[in-house]
Amino acid sequence: MSMRPLRNLRIRGLYAITPDSQNTNDLLDGTQQALTGGAQVIQYRNKSADKVLRKEQAGLLLQLCRQHEIPLIINDHIELAIEIGADGVHVGRDDISISTARKLLPPGKIIGASCYNNLESALEAEKQGADYVAFGAFYPSTTKPDAIPVSINLVNQARQIITKPIVGIGGIRLINAAVVIQNGCDAIAVCGDLFQAENIKVRAAQYARLFAGKL
Numbered sequence: 001m002s003m004r005p006l007r008n009l010r011i012r013g014l015y016a017i018t019p020d021s022q023n024t025n026d027l028l029d030g031t032q033q034a035l036t037g038g039a040q041v042i043q044y045r046n047k048s049a050d051k052v053l054r055k056e057q058a059g060l061l062l063q064l065c066r067q068h069e070i071p072l073i074i075n076d077h078i079e080l081a082i083e084i085g086a087d088g089v090h091v092g093r094d095d096i097s098i099s100t101a102r103k104l105l106p107p108g109k110i111i112g113a114s115c116y117n118n119l120e121s122a123l124e125a126e127k128q129g130a131d132y133v134a135f136g137a138f139y140p141s142t143t144k145p146d147a148i149p150v151s152i153n154l155v156n157q158a159r160q161i162i163t164k165p166i167v168g169i170g171g172i173r174l175i176n177a178a179v180v181i182q183n184g185c186d187a188i189a190v191c192g193d194l195f196q197a198e199n200i201k202v203r204a205a206q207y208a209r210l211f212a213g214k215l
């Protein structure tokens with residue numbers, strides 16, 4: 001199977017964030033369903049796995065994402081992203097800086113930056129070379145209960161001044177996703193409402209439909 005880098009690295013549509021899982025088969029099965037349903041980006045985020053399990057899971061997810069020609073972003077662990085040849089890394093305020101990430105990553109890789117509820121951070125992230133900026137949390141999140149809240153209004157303002165793709169995250173569910181998209185997010189990052197769905201493929205397809213005509 002080809003592990004050639006992807007050419008289309010656009011960040012838009014359903015951006016699936018994997019749940020903490022020790023069970024690699026479940027993780028792969030859920031991600032396969034999300035991809036088949038229409039997820040346009042996968043982020044490997046696992047706060048509970050050790051280094052060995054992270055490497056195993058990330059490597060297998062990369063193979064799966066390559067089969068679907070969808071980018072795999074690694075959360076936090078840039079050394080892992082480099083080691084397996086993933087498509088990029090997502091960094092937040094407790095992670096390495098965007099400029100350091102850019103120096104360490106091979107050319108052409110994606111760097112995503114968390115900007116929470118802060119427009120200035122997003123402008124700075126763009127200046128530092130981020131490929132997309134993420135705002136959140138829009139709604140209470142069970143995945144990250146202590147996430148900083150952000151208003152829909154901020155995306156509206158961001159849309160006027162930010163040129164890179166904007167990702168919305170935090171407590172997004174099928175019933176509130178359309179508002180986040182209509183107010184200017186190019187992508188919506190979803191974990192719980194996707195991976196806890198009874199049928200992940202159907203749920204992903206429902207999210208994908210919200211982007212009809214926009215991809």
Ligand SMILES: Cc1ncc(COP(=O)(O)OP(=O)(O)O)c(N)n1
Pocket residue numbers: 043045075076090091092093094095112113114134135136167169189
């Ligand atoms: C797309 C996306 N947006 C925001 C985050 C949160 O990143 P961070 O603040 O570094 O928190 P952790 O995810 O590391 O707990 C994200 N991962 N992805």
Ligand SMILES: Cc1nc(C(=O)O)sc1CCOP(=O)(O)O
Pocket residue numbers: 017114116135136137138140141142143144147148169170171172189190191192193
């Ligand atoms: C990882 C993460 N970051 C957030 C932020 O606001 O920066 S909210 C969040 C959790 C996303 O999972 P769910 O879709 O289950 O709420």
Ligand SMILES: [Mg+2]
Pocket residue numbers: 075076090091092093094095
């Ligand atoms: Mg982080």
